[in-house]
Amino acid sequence: MVYATDIHAADITPGSARLPGAIKSLALDVTRPDKIADVFETIANEAGRIDILVNCAGVYEMQLLPHITEAEFDRIIAINLKGVLFATQAAARH
Numbered sequence: 001m002v003y004a005t006d007i008h009a010a011d012i013t014p015g016s017a018r019l020p021g022a023i024k025s026l027a028l029d030v031t032r033p034d035k036i037a038d039v040f041e042t043i044a045n046e047a048g049r050i051d052i053l054v055n056c057a058g059v060y061e062m063q064l065l066p067h068i069t070e071a072e073f074d075r076i077i078a079i080n081l082k083g084v085l086f087a088t089q090a091a092a093r094h
Contacts, residue, residue, distance in 0.1 A: 030083030
């Protein structure tokens with residue numbers, strides 16, 4: 001049997017982490033569903049299919065709960081919840 005493995009890592013600031021040479025780094029802002037779809041299309045075109053998705057984007061504003069503004073809360077939800085949903089949907093399409 002022959003196994004081919006393509007590993008892609010997407011981050012809002014690609015290349016900021018030290019990745020082994022075999023891992024392909026891509027730019028992705030998970031608050032942008034259109035960009036999520038584009039990145040997963042690129043990955044599927046390069047790899048042929050997507051077998052595994054690890055959603056690990058997440059933020060939290062380090063302050064007391066009563067002081068979190070609506071804009072900060074919206075950002076947290078956009079990254080931590082909506083980003084996971086849209087990335088999972090995009091991966092499932094491929």
